[in-house]
Amino acid sequence: MTGVPQTAGAPPGPLAGLRVLLVEDNLTNQQVAKAILRQAGADVDVAADGAAAVAACDSAIYTLVLMDVQMPGMDGLEATRTIRASERAAARSGGHEHRHCIIGLTAAGGPDFERECRLAGMDDYLTKPVSRTTLVQALVDAAGRGAG
Numbered sequence: 001m002t003g004v005p006q007t008a009g010a011p012p013g014p015l016a017g018l019r020v021l022l023v024e025d026n027l028t029n030q031q032v033a034k035a036i037l038r039q040a041g042a043d044v045d046v047a048a049d050g051a052a053a054v055a056a057c058d059s060a061i062y063t064l065v066l067m068d069v070q071m072p073g074m075d076g077l078e079a080t081r082t083i084r085a086s087e088r089a090a091a092r093s094g095g096h097e098h099r100h101c102i103i104g105l106t107a108a109g110g111p112d113f114e115r116e117c118r119l120a121g122m123d124d125y126l127t128k129p130v131s132r133t134t135l136v137q138a139l140v141d142a143a144g145r146g147a148g
Contacts, residue, residue, distance in 0.1 A: 013041025014140050018063040022046045023053040023079065024105070025071040033066065033135070040136045050074030050082075057083045061098050064139055067122065069106040076104055077120040084121035101142050105130065 020042045024030045030046055037044045045060070047053040051074045053067065065083075069076035080102050091097045104117045104125035117125045126138055 013039065014136055015143075016041035018139065018143055019043045019061070020045070020139070021053065021056050021060075021062040021065045021100075023048075023050065023065065023071075023076065024068045025049055026068075029068075036132050036135060037066075037139075040139075042139070050076060050079030053079045054082045054086070057100055058086060062100050064142055065100045065102045066139075067102050067104050069104045069108070069117065069125070076106075076122075077116065080104070080117075080120045080122050101145075103138060103142060 015037060018041070020037055022030065022033050022037065022044055024033060024046070025048055030048070034044050034046060045056060045062070047056050049071050053065065053076075054074070056062075057065065067076040067080060074082075083100060083102065087097075087099055102122045104122045105128055106113065106117075106125060107128045109127040114125060124138065124142060126134065130138075
């Protein structure tokens, strides 16, 4: 699926004004998800692995983080735990208090896996393959709940 750029005068997409970090190791999945998110109006940055996601969240504020769970090296669960620990440390030290909303993306599923995602600190998760409509709606819903 390819994204269609917004044209001047076009109404803003449902994700307009949201800053999203897409964490995905597969280049094709990156391109597809980035196109969908941008077409929906989001400002999107991409991290190719968990370590890059941690670094990105340490240096920028994202409304939403879309985190692939199964990646080589630091996976999405470990990256989420690390991001949450960094957020807690910043809050304790009187630093910037921001909690990123993290939504996991996984090919696995089921109640045990959902529990594992929640224990790692994810706010929600989606099972791949995810449709454009489901993806955008999940992010709209998360943002509406006061994500970030």
